[in-house]
Amino acid sequence: xxxxxxxxxxxxxxxxxxxxxxxxxxxxxxxxxxxxxxxxxxxxxxxxxxxxxxxxxxxxxxxxxxxxxxxxxxxxxxxxxxxxxxxxxxxxxxxxxxxxxxxxxxxxxxxxxxxxxxxxxxxxxxxxxxxxxxxxxxxxxxxxxxxxxxxxxxxxxxxxxxxxxxxxxxxxxxxxxxxxxxxxxxxxxxxxxxxxxxxxxxxxxxxxxxxxxxxxxxxxxxxxxxxxx
Amino acid sequence: xxxxxxxxxxxxxxxxxxxxxxxxxxxxxxxxxxxxxxxxxxxxxxxxxxxxxxxxxxxxxxxxxxxxxxxxxxxxxxxxxxxxxxxxxxxxxxxxxxxxxxxxxxxxxxxxxxxxxxxxxxxxxxxxxxxxxxxxxxxxxxxxxxxxxxxxxxxxxxxxxxxxxxxxxxxxxxxxxxxxxxxxxxxxxxxxxxxxxxxxxxxxxxxxxxxxxxxxx
Numbered sequence: 001x002x003x004x005x006x007x008x009x010x011x012x013x014x015x016x017x018x019x020x021x022x023x024x025x026x027x028x029x030x031x032x033x034x035x036x037x038x039x040x041x042x043x044x045x046x047x048x049x050x051x052x053x054x055x056x057x058x059x060x061x062x063x064x065x066x067x068x069x070x071x072x073x074x075x076x077x078x079x080x081x082x083x084x085x086x087x088x089x090x091x092x093x094x095x096x097x098x099x100x101x102x103x104x105x106x107x108x109x110x111x112x113x114x115x116x117x118x119x120x121x122x123x124x125x126x127x128x129x130x131x132x133x134x135x136x137x138x139x140x141x142x143x144x145x146x147x148x149x150x151x152x153x154x155x156x157x158x159x160x161x162x163x164x165x166x167x168x169x170x171x172x173x174x175x176x177x178x179x180x181x182x183x184x185x186x187x188x189x190x191x192x193x194x195x196x197x198x199x200x201x202x203x204x205x206x207x208x209x210x211x212x213x214x215x216x217x218x219x220x221x222x223x224x225x226x227x228x229x
Numbered sequence: 230x231x232x233x234x235x236x237x238x239x240x241x242x243x244x245x246x247x248x249x250x251x252x253x254x255x256x257x258x259x260x261x262x263x264x265x266x267x268x269x270x271x272x273x274x275x276x277x278x279x280x281x282x283x284x285x286x287x288x289x290x291x292x293x294x295x296x297x298x299x300x301x302x303x304x305x306x307x308x309x310x311x312x313x314x315x316x317x318x319x320x321x322x323x324x325x326x327x328x329x330x331x332x333x334x335x336x337x338x339x340x341x342x343x344x345x346x347x348x349x350x351x352x353x354x355x356x357x358x359x360x361x362x363x364x365x366x367x368x369x370x371x372x373x374x375x376x377x378x379x380x381x382x383x384x385x386x387x388x389x390x391x392x393x394x395x396x397x398x399x400x401x402x403x404x405x406x407x408x409x410x411x412x413x414x415x416x417x418x419x420x421x422x423x424x425x426x427x428x429x430x431x432x433x434x435x436x437x438x439x440x441x442x443x444x445x446x
């Protein structure tokens with residue numbers, strides 16, 4: 001056995017560094033390349049899936065819609081837009097004859113465990129919410145997630161009143177959730193017992209979102225009515 | 230190679246062992262986090278099992294073919310790098326196949342990276358065996374894992390939601406036990422399955438002993 005001179009005896013000889021670098025960097029580069037390739041090839045399909053999911057949701061919250069069109073909020077003005085757009089936008093839905101069904105708006109609120117993201121349809125003619133659909137939530141399965149599945153809860157959004165006050169600055173009656181079976185006014189949401197927090201979260205979501213958007217939509221309803229052409 | 234080393238088992242054995250004798254869920258109790266968390270419905274369980282199998286196959290393949298190239302000192306870091314890459318690939322693929330599925334599996338896809346089953350097979354098997362055997366091993370373990378997940382997922386969906394694969398089974402004749410699709414239901418179901426598996430195994434061992442005893446006398 002030979003021990004290199006000048007080294008303290010018993011100290012282990014360090015392994016050669018080059019194979020370590022070669023393995024780590026080589027594998028790292030190969031993996032990075034693979035991820036880039038897969039990302040590039042799937043990016044388009046994923047974007048299509050996202051757009052399709054949003055489109056499906058719009059058709060669901062605006063009954064009778066056959067065509068949709070996005071509008072972006074430019075300052076305080078709604079402007080028709082095309083394709084993907086980063087920022088605040090709403091989607092107008094039109095019937096076959098080109099008349100406006102309503103506008104689909106996205107809103108978020110804090111749920112029981114995480115943020116709930118939802119889309120709702122607002123009809124300018126009826127001054128009411130005509131459809132609601134959860135896009136993303138992590139509510140408790142079997143309890144809180146009934147806000148997505150329960151028929152009786154969905155029935156709240158067939159026509160939920162959001163008519164504006166005299167000045168047109170805010171809804172006359174803010175949307176509130178009441179205990180299950182306690183709905184007595186058209187702006188109340190009949191909550192789900194066992195899912196109180198999630199029901200209240202939905203009401204909060206709709207209340208804060210309608211307070212912001214409905215006055216704007218009502219002021220500029222002509223933009224949307226013209227928009228089908 | 231020393232003479233007293235165990236004979237190499239036939240290749241098919243590498244695959245079959247994962248299904249029963251060394252089943253990752255019921256015998257090795259590996260990767261319990263996804264087992265308990267995403268087995269709340271049969272579809273989620275199958276998807277999670279297949280995604281894990283896919284990662285397991287590819288990572289075993291790569292680890293096994295690179296086993297002479299990766300020095301011992303950096304092996305764990307390199308394995309994690311390889312596994313994380315394939316998990317990212319699976320994540321993109323699932324998003325491309327179905328956004329709803331991706332939504333249902335949620336954070337657990339990314340967490341396949343830290344599933345000890347995958348790192349365990351890379352370290353315990355793929356780093357010491359050839360590519361063919363490693364692939365068989367991954368296949369067997371992956372199928373065993375999927376089987377275990379599905380066994381939990383099916384029971385939990387039937388009892389907790391009264392349906393299987395989303396198809397309503399009982400209509401109004403059965404009030405679902407919501408607790409079964411909540412996290413605690415995962416523990417109950419796993420415990421019940423472990424009871425069944427261990428009862429069968431012990432019975433087998435008793436029978437084997439009885440046969441051996443009978444042959445000796």
